[in-house]
Structures are given as structure tokens and as C-alpha cells.
Amino acid sequence: MxxxxxxxxxxxxxxxxxxxxxxxxxxxxxxxxxxxxxxxxAGVYGEEDANAPDSDFPCKNxxxxxxxxxxxxxxxxxxxxxxxxxxxxxxxxxxxxARDAGGYCPHLDRQSxxxxxxxxxxxxxxxxxxxxxxxxxxxxLPAIKLPKND
Numbered sequence: 001m002x003x004x005x006x007x008x009x010x011x012x013x014x015x016x017x018x019x020x021x022x023x024x025x026x027x028x029x030x031x032x033x034x035x036x037x038x039x040x041x042a043g044v045y046g047e048e049d050a051n052a053p054d055s056d057f058p059c060k061n062x063x064x065x066x067x068x069x070x071x072x073x074x075x076x077x078x079x080x081x082x083x084x085x086x087x088x089x090x091x092x093x094x095x096x097x098a099r100d101a102g103g104y105c106p107h108l109d110r111q112s113x114x115x116x117x118x119x120x121x122x123x124x125x126x127x128x129x130x131x132x133x134x135x136x137x138x139x140x141l142p143a144i145k146l147p148k149n150d
Contacts, residue, residue: 008026008030008033009026037093037094038092038093040092040094042094043094043095044076044093044094044095044096045076045077045078045079045082045095046075046076046077046078046081046095046122046123046124047078048078048122048123048124048127049123049127050078050080050123052123052127053127054126054127055126055127055128055129056129057129057130057131059130061144062130062141062142062144063113065142065144066130066136066137067113068104068108068113069130069135069136070125070128070130070133070136071104071105071108071113071115072099072103072104072105073135074096074097074099075096075097075122075124076095076096076097077089077095077096077097077122077124078122078123079095081122081123082094082095084120086117086120087107087117087120087121087122088106088107097122107121
């Protein structure tokens with residue numbers, strides 16, 4: 001996931017055609033792509049692996065520390081997610097997930113940090129594991145005390 005902008009070099013890291021371009025050619029293509037997105041002439045879909053397992057990270061145990069930082073990340077929805085019509089996307093930059101005025105996903109209840117579409121949330125959200133993400137935990141994952149099961 002990307003925090004505030006897309007790292008196109010990372011997105012195209014395994015694309016030999018992109019890698020063969022000079023730095024100047026890459027920058028020009030990326031400027032044109034971004035302009036097309038801004039003008040609504042293009043859309044970007046995510047390519048998540050629908051067969052990959054959901055993350056087993058216990059998010060609810062860490063929400064007080066992270067304040068749902070992952071719900072501020074910008075990413076493209078899959079074509080299936082867009083077509084289902086449940087997840088809101090950014091109308092100005094199709095088909096990236098929408099953001100509210102505070103920069104959070106509009107499906108997040110900001111009081112409880114619970115997802116209002118949890119069972120229909122995007123694959124990227126289902127599969128994301130923040131344990132080693134420096135954007136969420138710049139000082140490393142904090143140790144927490146889990147409640148005892150009686």
C-alpha cells in the first residue's frame with residue numbers, strides 16, 4: 001500500500017518494457033498518465049490475487065495505537081470491487097479508493113475504528129498485514145498485552 005501517492009517505479013518493477021525506458025521517458029509517461037487520471041480519461045484497477053489468504057494480523061488489538069493508519073492508504077480497487085458497487089471510489093481518480101475530508105476511507109467509522117463494510121471490504125484491505133510496514137509502525141510493531149481468556 002502507498003501512503004499518499006503511488007510509487008510507479010515500484011508498481012512497474014517487474015515490467016521489462018517500463019524498465020527499458022530512460023528516466024526522462026518514464027517521467028514523461030507518468031506525467032501523461034497522471035494527467036489522464038486527473039482529467040477522467042483513464043482509470044486504474046488493482047490486481048489483487050483473489051486466491052491469496054486474508055491476513056491473520058489481529059488488527060482490533062492494535063487500533064488504539066495505530067488509529068487505523070492503513071485506512072488512509074491510497075490504492076486501486078479491482079474491477080470486480082468496482083463492478084459490485086459496494087466500495088466507494090474516487091470519482092476524480094478512478095478507480096482508487098475514495099477518501100473522506102480527513103483522508104480516511106469513507107467506510108471507516110472514525111469513532112470505533114470499525115469498517116462499515118467489513119465483510120465486503122476490498123481484497124487489499126483483507127490481505128494487508130501491517131506488522132512490518134514502516135508507514136504504520138515507524139518504530140516497529142509495539143508489544144501489547146492481550147486480554148486473558150477466562
